[in-house]
Amino acid sequence: MPAASAPASLPLPSLLIAVTGGPGSSKTRLLAELAAAQTARGRRVEGVLALAIGRRAPGQGANEYWLRLLGTDQELSWAVRDESLDPPYYFEPETEKKLQVWAARLRTLPPAPLLILDEFSKFEARGRGLMPLWPVLAAGAPHIVVIAVREGLVADIEGVLGRKFDMCIPATAPDALAQLHRACEDFGEWTRIGLFGGAAGGLEMTVGSALHATHVPVTGLVMSSLQAALMVFAGTGLGVPGRVVWVPFISGGLKALSPAGNRVRPMLAIVMQGLLFGASVQALGWNALGLALGGALVGAWAALQGFVLQYLLLGGELVRAYDAAVLWLAEKWHLTAPSLPWLVGAWAALHAVAALGATLAAWRLKRPPAALQRILEQETLAAPVPPVPAGWRRLRDFGQWQFWLPLVVVAAILLGRGGSWTTVAWLALRFAAVGCVLIALLSLLRPARWAEQLRKRGWWGPALAFSGALRRREPSR
16 A cells, blocks of 8 residues: 555544554454454444464564454455565555455444554554555544554554554553453543533533523522532443542533633632532542532532632631621611621522532432433534633633622722721732632633643543543534
8 A cells, every 4th residue: 555645643532542562462362352342242343453374483473464354254365475575565455455445434434432453563654554544544533443553663653643542551461451441441431521521511601601691699509509410410320430520620611611701700619519529429439428418518619619719819808898897787777697607608508408409319310301311412512602812811800890899899898997098909909919810720721721631641531521522512613
C-alpha cells in the first residue's frame, strides 16, 4: 500500500490502547482472547489478527503472515518474507484491496464498540502495512481501539497515528487481559458519567439559567435537589460509584458556556455539590446512609454557598451589618429578627431536607423518570450560545448589578451606623480583589481545556466524559 498522506486521529471520546511486546510475545493471542470474551458478552468486535506462520526463532519475525478478519471466516495471505527487501516482507496486492473494501464498509456501519488491529511494526511506523487504512478506520469513530505495537515503536506509531495512546499494556504482564477487560468496562462507565454530566449541564444552561434570570427565590433548592437526583441515577450500577463526583464538574464546565453562565455563585455551588456528595459516598459507601448524607450536604451547600461567598468577599463586616440592621428594626419598628446563625441554619435545613428527599427518591427509583430519560437521550443539550470574547467572559460578573449589590447594602448600613469612609473603601478593595480571584479560578472550568489536560496526564476516563459531553452539544453551536 502507498504511505498514508496524513494521519487521522480518533475523535476525542474514543479510547486508544497499545498492547506492546516483541515478536512471539503472545500479543495476537491476547487480542484474540479479548475479542472472543467481548463477543461472548454480546458486543460487536471488528478488526484484524495477524497469524504468524513458520517463525524462525523466538523473538524473530515469521516466514509468512496471514490476516484473519474478525467477525468473518476470512483469512487472507498478507506478507511473505523476502530478504531482498527492507523491511524484509512483500505484501499481497489483492489482500491490500480487500482490506480497503473492508475498512470502507466499516465506515458505513454504526461505530464499532471495539476495533482490534494486529500488529503495528516498522512498516506502520513508515506509513505502510496497515497504516493506510487508519484514516478510514478513524473516520468511523470506533469507541475503543486496541492495537498490537512492536516493542520500542510506541512513540513512532503515535507520531503516525496523530495522537498518543491512552494506555500501554505489556503483553507479558500477568494481568494484561484483565486490564483490557477493565478498560472496556471503564469506558462504558465514563461514557455514562459524561452522559449524565452533559444532561445536568444542559438543565443548568436552560432551566437553571431561566430561574436565575427571573430571580426565583427557591432556584437553589430546585437545582440542588435535581443535581443530587442526577448523581444518584448516574452512580447506580457503577463499579466505582465515587466517579459521580465528575458529574457536577462537567455540569459546571458546561454552565460556563451558557449565556447566563460564568456567574460565581452558581458555578461555585455546582462544583462544591459534587465534592460533598462524592466525599460522602466515598466515606460511607453507596447505601441509604451515604446517599442521604450526600444529598443533605448538597442541599445545605446550595443554601449556604451564597452566605459563604459573601463572607469571603465582605468578611466580618457582613455580620456586623446584619446585626446593625437587626438593632435598627428593633429600635424603629419594634420588630424582632432572628440572629444570623439561626436564620442561615433554618434556610440550610430546608434545602437539606428537600435534597435529601430527592436523593432517596432517586435511589428507590434506580432509573430516571421517563421525562428525564428523554432529556438524557437528546443529542442537543441547549440552545446555541453566542460567542463571547474570553477576556470579557472572565470579567462579565463585574458588570452585573447583582454582584455589587451586597457591597452597596453593607456599605450603606455601616455608614448609617456611624462607620468611616476609610472602612468602606478598604471593604470595597477587599471585595474587588477576592472577586477577581474567584472569577479567575472559576474561569478555568472549561471542559475542552480540562479534557485535553486530563488526557495528557493519563486520566483518560474523566477526559472521555468531558469530551463526550461536549461532542453531544456540538450540533447546537
